Amino acid sequence: MADRSTLLRPPPDDPKKAQIENALEVTELAVLGPNMFTNTRQPWHPPGARGIYGGAVIAMCLAAAQRTVAPDFLVHSCHCYFLLAGSSEQPILFHVEQVRDGRSFATRTVQARQRGRCIFTTTISFVRDSSNGDGNSGEVSHASGLPLGPDGQPLQPPPDDYADEPELMTQGPFQGTKIEVVSPEGGSDKPGDKKTRQWVRARGTIAGGVAAQLEALAYVSDSYFIGTITRIHKLWRFPFKAEEYGQLPEDLQAKVKTLHQWEGLGEDPREMVGRPAIGMMVSLDHTIYFHEPRKVRADEWMLTEMESPWAGDGRGVVMQKIFSKDGTLLATCVQEGLVRLQQPAPEGKESKL
Template structure:
């Protein structure tokens, strides 16, 4: 049989669901064995990346694991490793293993496989809603919503925002331009990037779908934060070559570069060039899983406490539009500068 992107014929998109729900749908394969699932639709391969988008695999693994726990158990953490580049031309099999089922917590591991090889693995922990006892028995605190220049908590874009560049408005998520704070600081660890994001449409599948959607978007621009705080050139050609390219290519590069908070490409002359950037692992702590509404504006704030030895670590806080800290994420990746002209430069997820 020829290679194809799904094991079963993809169903038509469900118009009653948000685009992200259709993208992340998984199908159970009970006829082949217990706790086995597959992607219902082709996984997205970002242009220039070595493999499929890692956020989609994280989210589909969570979706598969969710189907093996009771409905009142919500994911509160997942710890993931990207092992091999996933191929969009092949179906993915998700093998769920039930490690533990307790009264308050349940634990699952999920392996994503293609052609018998594990491309991704994650351990996911679920907590039963309202199982933490009375408020008087809990210790609580949370980072507040960042403040704007006026000293007030940041406010989301308007609900009717439509300012995305055309080349970026085709995916299941909508985003606002990335801002780099403390841009003039000589210390990379003092810089912070911020971006407002939300799923397009209205998510109809309940809380579980909102959590999958948050996991999906958490991988967007993540390890790439290193390029922004160090002002690294990441395109597969020299800055000086841009002026000789077709006008439409120049326009796209300038638009993308500015949208990522990097300003005008001409200011990048003599800046270091990315040689290789690959995500290694990804952790998400869902602090308020029952309060996640991924189809409403959420603020992603990213910073990096460290990079070195060919790797970088980035932390991410995700806030709801009304200031609730919904999740904290951590990612480590390979980050190497170009040493030879022949070194290939690609931002990769799997």
């Protein structure tokens, strides 16, 4: 049988749902066994990436797991491992195991499989919703606040009618602002002291309630994540040398310049001549802690702030905070990835671009 991206024929997109909801829809396969699901539509394979976008797999695993718990249980943590690059040309099967159902917590593991091989695995923990409590339980409580701008005031989201994205960046289910690389007061240039910030939101209005909002947040949590290492270290990431930028056709130069600026690397790609280049960058694991699941509105502006406490031995760790536009800390995420610099070509051999 020829390769196909879904096990069943994809239905038309539901116009009542946001683009992200259609992209993350999963279909139950009761005929194959209990708690089996598959992707309803073809997942996105980013240009130049080894496999499909990891955030889509995370979110679809969460979607499948949420279908197996009681409606009064909400996700509070998700611990994931990327094992193999996923193909956009093969269906994905999601195997959900009901590990435990307690009075306060429920645990699920989900394996995403293609052609019988596990490409991704996650353990997801749910907690019984306590939003109906009186709020006077005496529990310990604190949260990081929305970062402050140069004026000392909390950062403000873009306007609701924001439309300043370059056309090149308007194709996905999320829209965002240009990434800003921020150095601490005093101007430290150490990579570990820098942070990146970006406002993001899902396009359209999410109609599927809390579950769909949480899946959308899981999806966007993987966006530009491990790539934070390239921004704080100012590493060249394109599949040709920075010295060759001026030799590209003008339309390609324009695209590279747009991406370069959008990712907070500077105004002119030619400034990167002589900088180290990324040879390989792959996500290894990914953790999300959902702090305020009922307050997640992924179709409203959210601020992502990322920083890296450590990189070495060919790996890097990045931590991310996701805030709502009113300053609520919605989630904290951690990712480790493989980060290898491009090595010089052996003497007498040309590099393969």
